Each structure stands twice: as C-alpha cells, then as structure tokens.
Amino acid sequence: MEKDYSQLYSQRAREMKASEIRELLKLTQMTDIISFAGGLPSPDAFPIDIVNNICQELIVKDGKLALQYAATEGVTKLREVLADRMNRQGMDITHRNVLVTTGAQQGLDLIGKTFLDPGDIVVLGAPTYLGGTNAFAAYMAKMESIPLDENGMNPDVLDEKLHHLHRHGKNPKLLYVVPTFQNPSGVTMPENRRRQLLEIAYNYDLLVVEDNPYSELRYEGDNIPSIMSLDTEEKVIYLGTCSKILAPGLRVAWTVAPKPILNKLVITKQSTDLCSSTFCQYVAYEYIAQGYLDKHIEVIKALYKKKRDIMLASLEKYFPEGTTWTKPLGGMFLWVTLPEYIDTGQMVERAIENKVAYVIGSAFHADRNGINTMRLNFTYSSDEFIEEGIKRLADTIKAEIEAHEKRTRESPYKPDKDGIITGV
Ligand SMILES: Cc1ncc(COP(=O)(O)O)c(C=O)c1O
Incomplete structure (x- = not known):
C-alpha cells in the first residue's frame, strides 16, 4: 500500500486537484481515440529542420x-x-x-x-x-x-x-x-x-x-x-x-x-x-x-484554418438538432452546447468507448456550471480524423438524446403544455 503523506501537505497543496484535462490527456494518449481534448498544436507544424540548424549553429557560435x-x-x-x-x-x-x-x-x-x-x-x-x-x-x-x-x-x-x-x-x-x-x-x-x-x-x-x-x-x-x-x-x-x-x-x-x-x-x-x-x-x-x-505563423494559419473549416462543416453535417457551437475566427478551440439534460461529464465515458474525446465544459467553470457544454480542439487531429471524430461524437450525443426521449416516454410523470411535471 502507498504511504499516506497527506497530513504533511500544506493547506494549499491539499486543496489542489489534478487537472481534469491532464488526466484525460493521459487516457487519450494511451489508446486509439480521436482526441479533441488537448490544447495541442499540430506536431506536423513544428519547424524541426530550422530549429535543428539553429541549435547546431548556436552551440558552435554562442555555446x-x-x-x-x-x-x-x-x-x-x-x-x-x-x-x-x-x-x-x-x-x-x-x-x-x-x-x-x-x-x-x-x-x-x-x-x-x-x-x-x-x-x-x-x-x-x-x-x-x-x-x-x-x-x-x-x-x-x-x-x-x-x-x-x-x-x-x-x-x-x-x-x-x-x-x-x-x-x-x-x-x-x-x-x-x-x-x-x-x-x-x-x-x-x-x-x-x-x-x-x-x-x-x-x-x-x-x-x-x-x-x-x-x-x-x-x-x-x-x-x-x-x-x-x-x-x-x-x-x-x-x-x-x-x-x-x-x-x-x-x-x-x-x-x-x-x-x-x-x-x-x-x-x-x-x-x-x-x-x-x-x-x-x-x-x-x-x-x-x-x-x-512571421513566415511560420502564415503556414500554421493556413493549416489550422483548414482544420477549423473541416470541423465546422462536420458539425453542420452530423450534429443533431438542439446542439449549438461557436464559430471562432481564429485560435484552436470551439465550444459546443448540448440540450440541458445532457451532462457531458457523464457522457465522456460513452464518448471514449466510441473512441473520441473532448474536455467537459464544467472543468472551465470556477462555479462548476456548464455541465451540458464541451470544448473541442481542432488543431491537433489530422484532417481525415476530424470528420470521423465529429461523426463519432454526434453518434454519442444522438444516443443520449434518444435515451432521454425514451425515459421521458416511459415516465409516468409527463410534462404539461408548459413543460411542468405535475405527476399522475
Ligand atoms: C489561455 C492560455 N493561457 C496560458 C496557457 C499556457 O501556455 P504556455 O504553454 O505558454 O504555458 C494556455 C495553454 O493552453 C492557454 O490556453
């Protein structure tokens, strides 16, 4: 059994929690999941040859x-x-x-x-x-x-x-x-x-x-x-x-x-x-x-714009009614809002079973609100995987919606015309 040091930790350290994103990232790196979770730039964009040359010259010139x-x-x-x-x-x-x-x-x-x-x-x-x-x-x-x-x-x-x-x-x-x-x-x-x-x-x-x-x-x-x-x-x-x-x-x-x-x-x-x-x-x-x-920024902008466009087009194509998302003019992320009854924290397990990952929206709320929201990164996945990942995510969401509708149909408590449940 691991030794417990917790009584030695400062109050501050005791209150610190592992970042949900880092924990999720570990999971997505271990498996064959299409991950929209991390905030990672595309590794294809790294200027490896130029940095290599700079390092070599640097060591000789200014080591x-x-x-x-x-x-x-x-x-x-x-x-x-x-x-x-x-x-x-x-x-x-x-x-x-x-x-x-x-x-x-x-x-x-x-x-x-x-x-x-x-x-x-x-x-x-x-x-x-x-x-x-x-x-x-x-x-x-x-x-x-x-x-x-x-x-x-x-x-x-x-x-x-x-x-x-x-x-x-x-x-x-x-x-x-x-x-x-x-x-x-x-x-x-x-x-x-x-x-x-x-x-x-x-x-x-x-x-x-x-x-x-x-x-x-x-x-x-x-x-x-x-x-x-x-x-x-x-x-x-x-x-x-x-x-x-x-x-x-x-x-x-x-x-x-x-x-x-x-x-x-x-x-x-x-x-x-x-x-x-x-x-x-x-x-x-x-x-x-x-x-x-400056030249590199132009290159990655072209790369990321294409990825953003693929993600936006895929969302339009596959995501069900009742879902909305932001349409960012730049950056690396967009934000999806699902129907209020869907808890993205609970859904994430099903998403991972379907081999796609996102970050739950409540992680970004200091007040822990936003349970029906999620963050999607569009810069890390390859172009081909973005559409497939969004399709998998859409299937996951559709299954949640269907399960909710089934529950509502089978429930003896029906909402009246104002959406209020009064019981039978
Ligand atoms: C808004 C914001 N601030 C700070 C950081 C941390 O950046 P750095 O890699 O420079 O530590 C990030 C990284 O994702 C970020 O999105």
Missing part, C-alpha cells in the same frame, strides 16, 4: 552563453525582439517591460504569487482557461465568475457584479481575461467591450490580466487591439507565449507589465526558477530575429 544561467528578466536581445513585436501590434513598451517566463503558465503563477493572499478575489469569465483558475486557486484566491456570451465578457454584467461585491465590502484584485479566440470558447471581445472593460477596471481599481496566446492565429476578420495597447493608466499585465505560434516544448513565453510590477515579478521569479532556460531563449531569439516566426 558558452547559451549553456550558462541568464538574468532572471531573460536574455536581453530576446526581450528586445519581443518588445519590438509587441510594439508592432500597437503597444508602446521597451524590453524593460518584458519578463521572459517558462511558459505563460509560469506568468500566471508568478502573478498569483505576487498579488494574491488567501481569500483575495479574482474575477474571471465562465468559462475560462482552467490553468488560469488553477494558478490563482493555488494561492487560495476566491473566484467570481462572469458568464460569457458570443462576444466574451459583457462589461455591463461585470460592472453589476463588481458593484454587488463592493456593496458587500469585497474588493477584487485581479480581472483575468483571455479576450481573443478564448480558450476554451473561441470567442473574441470586440474593441468597444475592451474599452468599457478598462473603464470599469479603472473605476474599481482592478488589475487586468490579459492572457493572449492566440491572437496571432487569426483566420479571418480584422485584428482587434489588445487590451494593454488601449490602456492609459498602466492597469494591465499581458501574457504572450511561443507555445501556440512556434512550439510549446520550448517553454518560452513573456509577461509584459508596468516597470514597478515587472520588477516585483522578477523578484518572485528568482525564488521560483532563477531564470528560464537560457538555451531555449537563444533558440527563440534566433528563430524570431532571423525572420522565421
């Missing part, structure tokens, strides 16, 4: 630097090219506003570690990125959810919620948003909402955490300015990453923040990992500075 510790802030020339990219996307920063992190996930953790005491409140969307919620929950923060609509977070609902919290003496510290091609829903906040959201953040003295891994993966429509680029009061912390536009295995990402906050985050990071991998930072620098990244 003594690339294998050494780096400054906690990151390798200066990487910070400079990142600042330059951000400025081309409408920001006004220097490399001194940029902290290189080990994945954007570390940026979220550092923000939690720097700002959150137990019981502090973070306001976020429902649904929202599970890794964000987990990072803040690790510092024992309390989550307040704002339901999203097809345009992301609704500023009026946010305003009402903050008003309500303030009336009860609660002052949230952070507002966490993934405004562009959101993980998990794929929806995007239009510019007017971003401006309104900033006004609200100013009124309530909230820091906005803008998590933005997907905005460069736009397949149609016009770019929308980041929230940080619209900010006039230094109230935004921004997270970017190479994970979805180059390769997650490099673990190179960046946090942009006003200088006082950045300096504090650097101190926080020092006790976390001293610095992010110097070698990977050099690889990312060379990849960007030699002009490969």
